[in-house]
Amino acid sequence: MALFLIRRLIQSVIALFVVSLIVFVGVYGIGNPVDILISPDATPEELRRVTRVLGLDRPMWEQYGLFVVNALRGDLGNSFIHSQPAIQLILERFPATFELAISAMLLAVLLGIPLGMWAGLRPNGIAGRTIMAGSILGFSLPTFWVGLLLIMVFAVQLGWLPATGRGETVEVLGMRLSFLTRDGLAHLILPALNLALFKISLVIRLTRAGMREVLLADYVKYAYAKGLTERRVIFVHVLKNILIPVVTVLGLELGSVIAYSVVTESVFAWPGMGKLVIDAINILDRPIIVAYLMVVVLMFTVINLAVDLLYTVIDPRVRLKPASA
Amino acid sequence: MKIDTPLRRFAAEFSESRLALIGLALCALLLLIALFAPLLAPQNPYDPRALSILDGRLPPGSGGPEGMVYWLGTDTQGRDILSAILYGLRISLGVGVLSAVFALALGTVLGLLAAYFGGRTDAFLMRAVDIQLGFPSILVALILLSVLGKGVDKIIIALVIVQWAYYARAVRGTALVERGKDYMEAARCLALRHRDIVFRHLLPNCLPPLIVVATVQVAHAIALEATLSFLGVGLPISEPSLGLLIANGFQFMLSGKYWVSLFPGIALLVMIVAINLVGDQLRDVLNPRLRK
Numbered sequence: 015m016a017l018f019l020i021r022r023l024i025q026s027v028i029a030l031f032v033v034s035l036i037v038f039v040g041v042y043g044i045g046n047p048v049d050i051l052i053s054p055d056a057t058p059e060e061l062r063r064v065t066r067v068l069g070l071d072r073p074m075w076e077q078y079g080l081f082v083v084n085a086l087r088g089d090l091g092n093s094f095i096h097s098q099p100a101i102q103l104i105l106e107r108f109p110a111t112f113e114l115a116i117s118a119m120l121l122a123v124l125l126g127i128p129l130g131m132w133a134g135l136r137p138n139g140i141a142g143r144t145i146m147a148g149s150i151l152g153f154s155l156p157t158f159w160v161g162l163l164l165i166m167v168f169a170v171q172l173g174w175l176p177a178t179g180r181g182e183t184v185e186v187l188g189m190r191l192s193f194l195t196r197d198g199l200a201h202l203i204l205p206a207l208n209l210a211l212f213k214i215s216l217v218i219r220l221t222r223a224g225m226r227e228v229l230l231a232d233y234v235k236y237a238y239a240k241g242l243t244e245r246r247v248i249f250v251h252v253l254k255n256i257l258i259p260v261v262t263v264l265g266l267e268l269g270s271v272i273a274y275s276v277v278t279e280s281v282f283a284w285p286g287m288g289k290l291v292i293d294a295i296n297i298l299d300r301p302i303i304v305a306y307l308m309v310v311v312l313m314f315t316v317i318n319l320a321v322d323l324l325y326t327v328i329d330p331r332v333r334l335k336p337a338s339a
Numbered sequence: 340m341k342i343d344t345p346l347r348r349f350a351a352e353f354s355e356s357r358l359a360l361i362g363l364a365l366c367a368l369l370l371l372i373a374l375f376a377p378l379l380a381p382q383n384p385y386d387p388r389a390l391s392i393l394d395g396r397l398p399p400g401s402g403g404p405e406g407m408v409y410w411l412g413t414d415t416q417g418r419d420i421l422s423a424i425l426y427g428l429r430i431s432l433g434v435g436v437l438s439a440v441f442a443l444a445l446g447t448v449l450g451l452l453a454a455y456f457g458g459r460t461d462a463f464l465m466r467a468v469d470i471q472l473g474f475p476s477i478l479v480a481l482i483l484l485s486v487l488g489k490g491v492d493k494i495i496i497a498l499v500i501v502q503w504a505y506y507a508r509a510v511r512g513t514a515l516v517e518r519g520k521d522y523m524e525a526a527r528c529l530a531l532r533h534r535d536i537v538f539r540h541l542l543p544n545c546l547p548p549l550i551v552v553a554t555v556q557v558a559h560a561i562a563l564e565a566t567l568s569f570l571g572v573g574l575p576i577s578e579p580s581l582g583l584l585i586a587n588g589f590q591f592m593l594s595g596k597y598w599v600s601l602f603p604g605i606a607l608l609v610m611i612v613a614i615n616l617v618g619d620q621l622r623d624v625l626n627p628r629l630r631k
Contacts, residue, residue, distance in 0.1 A: 037482060037485075156608075156611070162589060165592060170593060273478040292572070307481075
C-alpha cells in the first residue's frame with residue numbers, strides 16, 4: 015500500500031511538472047502581451063520599460079526557472095492586468111466555482127436518483143420512456159446552448175429569474191456564498207441547473223440500470239416474500255444497493271463539473287475561476303492562465319489519487335497488483 | 340433467394356430501429372447540405388456586397404432585397420441566418436469529421452501496437468491513455484488551445500489529442516482478445532512481417548468497436564468545437580462554425596432577439612442527436628454480447 019502510494023505520488027509530481035512545462039512554454043510562446051497592455055502610440059522607451067517590469071526581456075529558460083522556484087513557494091506571478099498575485103485572484107474566485115459545482119452535484123442527486131428510480135420501476139410506462147428520452151437529450155445538448163435557452167425562457171421571456179451574476183452574498187468563514195440569501199439563491203438556480211443537466215442524465219441512467227438489476231436479485235424477492243411493503247423494499251433494500259455505483263461515479267465527476275463550469279460561468283457571467291481564465295486567455299494575461307491550469311491540474315491529480323485509493327478501500331474486489339505490474 | 344452476407348445482415352439489423360434510420364437519413368441530409376451549401380444558400384454570407392447593414396437583426400420572415408425572404412431573420416451585419424447556418428454546418432461537420440479521422444488513425448495505430456507488442460510498449464501507452472482520460476476533455480482542450488491559439492488547424496490538433504485515447508483504449512481491448520485467436524497464430528507461423536500481421540489480419544477484426552467509438556466521437560468533437568468556439572478560444576471569426584454563430588447572437592438574446600442564436604443552436608442540436616441515434620443503434624448491432 016505504502017509503495018503504491020509513493021509510486022502514485024511520484025507519478026503525480028512528474029505529471030504536474032510536465033504540464034507546467036508545456037503550459038509555461040506554450041503560453042509564453044504565443045503573442046506578446048505588451049502589445050495589448052500599452053497604448054499603440056507609446057514610445058519605444060515606454061515599451062522597453064514595460065517589457066522589463068514584466069520580466070519578458072529575459073531568456074525563456076530563465077523565466078521558467080524563476081517560475082518554478084516561485085511556484086514552489088506558492089507564488090505564481092502577478093497578473094499583468096490586475097497587478098495582483100495570480101494565485102490570489104484564482105483563490106478569490108474559487109468559492110464561487112465551488113458553490114456552483116456543489117449545487118450542481120446536489121441537483122444531480124436530488125433529481126437524477128428519483129427520476130432514475132421511476133424509470134427503472136416502470137421502464138415501459140409513458141413516464142419512464144419520457145425520462146429516458148429526456149436523458150438522451152441531456153447527453154446530446156451542448157451545455158452552453160442549454161444555458162442560452164434557460165436564459166431565454168426564464169430570464170427574458172418569463173422574467174422569473176436573473177440571468178447574470180451572483181446576486182447578494184454572505185460571508186461565511188471568509189468565503190462569499192450566494193445560496194444563503196434569497197437574491198443569491200435566485201441567481202444560483204439557473205447556472206446550477208445548467209451545469210447539472212449532463213450529470214442528471216448520467217445519474218438517471220446509472221440509477222435506472224441499477225434498479226433493473228437489483229429488482230431481479232434474490233434478496234429483493236425475499237423481502238417481498240417476507241411481506242414488506244413495496245415502499246420499504248424500494249426505499250430501503252433497493253435504494254441502498256443502487257447508491258454504491260452512483261456515489262462512486264459522482265465522486266469521479268466532481269472534477270469534471272469544476273472543469274465544465276468554465277462554460278456555465280461564461281454563459282451566466284458567474285464570477286468564478288472559469289470566467290476569470292476565459293477572460294485571461296482572450297487578453298493574454300499569462301500568469302492567470304498558468305495559475306488556473308496549475309491549480310486545476312493539481313486539484314485533478316489529488317482527486318484522481320484519492321479516488322484510486324478509495325477504490326481499494328471501499329471495494330474489496332479491487333486489489334492492487336504488486337509493484338512489478 | 341437473397342444471399343446472406345455479413346453486410347446484408349448488418350443492414351437488416353440496423354434498420355430494425357426506426358429512430359436509427361431517421362438519424363441516418365438526417366445525417367445524410369446534413370452531409371449533403373454541408374457539401375452543397377454554396378448552391379443551396381439564398382445568399383453568400385461572406386460576400387460583403389450581398390449584405391446590407393440596414394437589414395441588421397431583422398426578425399424571421401422579413402423581406403430582403405430583390406424579393407428575398409430572410410426566413411430565419413438576420414444578424415447584426417444583415418447576414419441571412421439560414422445561409423450562415425448552411426455555411427456553418429460545413430465548418431462544424433468538417434472539423435468534427437476531420438478530427439475524428441485523424442484521431443481514429445492515430446489512436447488505432449497506437450492501440451494496435453500496444454496490444455500486439457505488449458510489455459513496455461503497452462504499459463507506457465496505456466499509462467498515457469489513463470492519465471489523459473483522467474482529465475475532462477474540455478480541460479485538455481483549453482490547455483492546448485491556450486497554448487496553440489485560434490485556428491481551424493489548431494482546433495483539429497487539439498481535438499485529435501483529446502480523442503486519440505478513446506480509440507486507442509477501444510482498439511487495444513479488442514486486439515488483445517483477437518491476438519490469442521488461431522488465425523493470428525497462423526499468421527505468425529507463416530512468418531509474415533509485423534506490419535502485415537497488424538494491418539491486414541489484426542486490424543480488420545478490430546473494426547466493429549472502432550466504428551461505434553468513431554460515431555460517438557464525431558458528435559463529441561462537434562459539440563466540443565462548438566463549445567470552445569462559443570468561449571472564444573476555438574475558431575477565429577473568419578471561420579464561423581455553428582458555435583461561433585451562437586456566440587455572436589448571445590449578446591442580443593437578453594433584448595429578446597432570440598433568432599440569431601436559437602436557429603444555429605437547433606441546427607447544431609439536430610446534427611448531434613442524429614449522429615448519436617446512429618451511434619446508439621450501431622453499438623447495439625455491433626456488440627457481440629447482445630447478439631441474438
